Amino acid sequence: MNFLTNEKLTIVGAAGMIGSNMAQTAAMMRLTPNICLYDPFANGLEGVAEELRHCSFEGVHITFTSDIKEAFTGAKYIVSSGGAPRKEGMTREDLLKGNAEIAAQLGKDIKAYCPDVKHVVIIFNPADITGLVTMLYAGIDPSRLTTLAGLDSTRLQSEIAKHFDIEQSKVTNTRTYGGHGEQMAVFASSAKVDGTPLTDLIGTDKLTNEAWAALRERVVKGGANIIKLRGRSSFQSPSYVSIEMIRAAMGGEAFRWPSGCYVSTGGFDHIMMAMETKITKDGVSYTDVKGTETEMAELQSSYKHLCDLRDQVIEMGVLPPVDKWHTIN
Numbered sequence: 001m002n003f004l005t006n007e008k009l010t011i012v013g014a015a016g017m018i019g020s021n022m023a024q025t026a027a028m029m030r031l032t033p034n035i036c037l038y039d040p041f042a043n044g045l046e047g048v049a050e051e052l053r054h055c056s057f058e059g060v061h062i063t064f065t066s067d068i069k070e071a072f073t074g075a076k077y078i079v080s081s082g083g084a085p086r087k088e089g090m091t092r093e094d095l096l097k098g099n100a101e102i103a104a105q106l107g108k109d110i111k112a113y114c115p116d117v118k119h120v121v122i123i124f125n126p127a128d129i130t131g132l133v134t135m136l137y138a139g140i141d142p143s144r145l146t147t148l149a150g151l152d153s154t155r156l157q158s159e160i161a162k163h164f165d166i167e168q169s170k171v172t173n174t175r176t177y178g179g180h181g182e183q184m185a186v187f188a189s190s191a192k193v194d195g196t197p198l199t200d201l202i203g204t205d206k207l208t209n210e211a212w213a214a215l216r217e218r219v220v221k222g223g224a225n226i227i228k229l230r231g232r233s234s235f236q237s238p239s240y241v242s243i244e245m246i247r248a249a250m251g252g253e254a255f256r257w258p259s260g261c262y263v264s265t266g267g268f269d270h271i272m273m274a275m276e277t278k279i280t281k282d283g284v285s286y287t288d289v290k291g292t293e294t295e296m297a298e299l300q301s302s303y304k305h306l307c308d309l310r311d312q313v314i315e316m317g318v319l320p321p322v323d324k325w326h327t328i329n
């Protein structure tokens, strides 16, 4: 059986639940035979590698290390869940300081050991900001890094399918833009339910305005709800969505959702936010977001929130002021 590529995929935070799940998913999808598990906390890492070997994935060679140089040398694809996870009662923004510092170091390590990396996926929160910090310190092109917003679009799809009690694939073109946080912009105008525009259903007895507001809230609070239900934060869904992004970046099946992407032009300067994006082997490209006036206003406020988080990271000293960003590398 063929692989998409023979190039090295390094999974950061591989001793954790998300990381080990990513490795298994990547092996099952036959992305590459060359999977390196990295975790600075060696505890359990060898066990994860051993278990994956016991799965006996044909042709897959699993290595593991707690040495960053070994992990990143030759890596062409990196996916990182290597930050602190959210706990019950916290917002993603509560993780800002510690995780932004981790992201800065991650970026420096990419620059030092694999500056020609082809695609990086960052999923530790707040992912739009940790992604931005990683990208700046790594000195990689914005088109080479994506974050976690696709997970909000899958949540919207799943909540709509649940409401109408239909198979999930019958709900199409669900879109959330802006940040992967409670200020995300949930767009109703693009989605279709079994071919019918969602907007034709909202406000009818099939989906009352109250039911839509509650559904929307469940999407926005999707991650917090998982924490409530499992007692710890999500692992299967972020893991799957990230590996789908890596697959698209390797030239495999297209990634189905818009994803977090740093955009330096077009009015969204100096932040990273979810746009209508396409991930290919040549990098991430984006097109303009279209929506109703209300949706665009929501996107604008999501954007302002991300600018505020960016400014907090600058105040913390993790990033220099915007006009000095060119000095980072």
Ligand code: LMR
Residues within 6 Å of the ligand: 085, 086, 092, 125, 148, 151, 222, 223, 224, 226, 233, 234, 238
């Ligand atoms: C999610 O949306 O599931 C992740 O961002 C994890 C979290 O803290 O909610």
